[in-house]
Amino acid sequence: CADCSRGGKRNREEADKYSVLLPTYNERENLPLIVWLLVKYFGESGYNYEIIVIDDGSPDGTLQIAEQLQKIYGDDKIVLRPRAKKLGLGTAYIHGIKHATGNFIIIMDADLSHHPKFIPEFIKKQKEGGYDLVSGTRYRGDGGVYGWDLRRKLISRGANFVTQVLLRPGASDLTGSFRLYKKDVLERLVERCVSKGYVFQMEMIVRARQLGYTIGEVPISFVDRVYGESKLGGNEIVSFLKGLLTLFATT
Amino acid sequence: MTKLLEWLLGVSLVGVAWGLVTFDLLDLQLPAAYKEVAWPMPVYLLVVFGCYSLATIGYRVATFNDCEEAAKELQAQIQEAKDDLKKKGLKM
Numbered sequence: 425c426a427d428c429s430r431g432g433k434r435n436r437e438e439a440d441k442y443s444v445l446l447p448t449y450n451e452r453e454n455l456p457l458i459v460w461l462l463v464k465y466f467g468e469s470g471y472n473y474e475i476i477v478i479d480d481g482s483p484d485g486t487l488q489i490a491e492q493l494q495k496i497y498g499d500d501k502i503v504l505r506p507r508a509k510k511l512g513l514g515t516a517y518i519h520g521i522k523h524a525t526g527n528f529i530i531i532m533d534a535d536l537s538h539h540p541k542f543i544p545e546f547i548k549k550q551k552e553g554g555y556d557l558v559s560g561t562r563y564r565g566d567g568g569v570y571g572w573d574l575r576r577k578l579i580s581r582g583a584n585f586v587t588q589v590l591l592r593p594g595a596s597d598l599t600g601s602f603r604l605y606k607k608d609v610l611e612r613l614v615e616r617c618v619s620k621g622y623v624f625q626m627e628m629i630v631r632a633r634q635l636g637y638t639i640g641e642v643p644i645s646f647v648d649r650v651y652g653e654s655k656l657g658g659n660e661i662v663s664f665l666k667g668l669l670t671l672f673a674t675t
Numbered sequence: 676m677t678k679l680l681e682w683l684l685g686v687s688l689v690g691v692a693w694g695l696v697t698f699d700l701l702d703l704q705l706p707a708a709y710k711e712v713a714w715p716m717p718v719y720l721l722v723v724f725g726c727y728s729l730a731t732i733g734y735r736v737a738t739f740n741d742c743e744e745a746a747k748e749l750q751a752q753i754q755e756a757k758d759d760l761k762k763k764g765l766k767m
Contacts, residue, residue: 456765460756489767496763536749568740581735585728591678645742647749673679 441472442547443526443607446534447516448477452484454535459493459502461540469544476523478516479506514624517614521607529605538602542644546604549640556609556637559595559629560602560644567597567643583664590672591630595639598626602644609637622660623667630675693717 444462448455459475466473477490487506494502505523507516521529530546532538538560546558561567563584572580587598599622605613612635617627632639676684695701696713760767 453767456760456767457753457756460760461752489765492765496760496765536753539745539749563735566740568742568745570742570746572739574736577736577739578732581732581739585732585735589728645740645745647742647746671678673677675677 440528441474441526442466442528442530442543442604443520443524444473444475444530444532444543445517445520445524446475446477446532447513447520448479448482448486448490448534449510450482450484450486451534452482452486452489455486455489456493458534458536458540459497462543463497463501465540465543469547471544471547472526474501474503474524474526476503476505476520478520479504480510480516481506481508512620514614514617514620517610521611521614524607527607529607529610530603531605531610532602537646537648539645539647542602542642543604545642549642550604553638553640555640556606557632558604558640558642559597560600561595561597561641562600562644562646563596564641565643567645569646569648571648579661583661583668587626587668590668591626591675593626593629594633595629596641598629600644600646601625602646619667619670621667622664623671626667627671627675630671634675 446455446458451458455477462473462475479487479490487504490502490504494504503523505519507519517531528547528550530543532540542560546560549555550558562569563581569577569580584596584598587593588596591598609632613628613631616631617624619627629639693713693716695703696705697710699705699710757767
C-alpha cells in the first residue's frame with residue numbers, strides 16, 4: 425500500500441512523547457506566554473507533547489492562570505501538578521517525572537529566558553546521535569545571551585573556565601537548565617544529585633558522564649528576564665564556588 | 676578516582692620529576708643545563724597558565740554573542756501571544 429511505509433515511520437515518531445516540566449513560582453505574567461510559544465512550536469513540529477506545570481503555591485495566582493490555559497488548550501496538553509509551597513528544583517523534577525507520560529523530558533525556565541523554538545532542534549539532535557541528554561549551550565556556536573552587562577559576562581565566562589579546568593566535564597555549558605533528557609536517564613540522575621541551584625545542574629552533567637551517558641549540545645540564545653529582576657551577587661558566587669569544590673572533591 | 680585525586684596524583688608526579696632533576700636526587704649526574712631549566716619550571720608554568728587563563732576568558736567575554744535578534748523576536752512574539760490568548764478568552 426502506498427501509505428504503509430510512511431505510516432510506519434510516523435507511528436515510530438508518534439511513539440515518542442515529550443513532557444515539558446515547568447516549575448513555576450510567581451510566573452503569572454510569563455506562564456501564558458511560555459505555554460503559547462510551546463504550543464506554537466510543538467504544533468508546527470508535529471511531535472506529541474504535554475506541558476506539566478508544577479506550581480509551588482505561588483501567591484500571585486499563577487495556578488489560576490494555569491487553569492485557564494488548561495481550559496483553552498485541553499487537560500491532556502496542560503497538566504497541573506501543583507505543590508503546597510516552595511520546595512526546590514530537584515524535588516520539582518521528581519514530582520514532574522512521576523506524572524509525565526512522555527518518554528522524553530524537557531526541562532526549562534518558565535520566565536522566557538529559554539525559547540521553545542529550540543526544542544525541535546533539541547529533538548533533532550537527540551534523534552541524530554541517540555543521545556541520552558541534549559544540553560542547550562550559551563557558549564558555543566551561535567549560542568549567546570541578551571541583556572547581560574560586562575560584569576555578568578565576565579563572571580559567567582570566568583566561572584565556566586574554572587569549572588572546565590577542574591571538572592573537565594565534556595560539555596560547554598554546565599549551569600544551563602534548558603535540556604532534553606530521556607525519562608529514565610533523568611530519573612536516575614535526579615536520584616543521585618545532592619546539590620542545589622546552579623550546582624545542581626552542574627552535578628547532573630557530571631554524574632551523567634560518570635554513568636556513561638552521551639551528551640549532545642545545541643546552541644541556544646538566553647534572553648535575560650523580560651519581567652522581573654535577576655541578580656548575580658557575592659552570595660551566589662560563594663555558594664557556586666563551594667558547590668564546585670565539593671563536586672571537584674567528590675566526583 | 677575523583678578529580679581532586681587525579682590532580683593530586685598529577686601534581687605529585689610532576690613534583691617528583693621536578694625534584695629528581697633539580698636536586699639530582701637519583702645522583703644521575705645530569706648536565707647543569709637541565710637543572711637550570713628545571714628549577715624555575717613550576718613558577719614558569721604557573722605564570723604561563725595564568726596568562727593563558729586571562730587570555731582565554733578575555734577572548735570568550737569579547738566574543739560572547741549578544742542575541743539582539745532573539746530579544747526583538749521575543750518581544751514581537753509576546754505581543755502576538757497576548758493578542759491571541761485574549762481572543763481565546765484568557766483573562767490576564
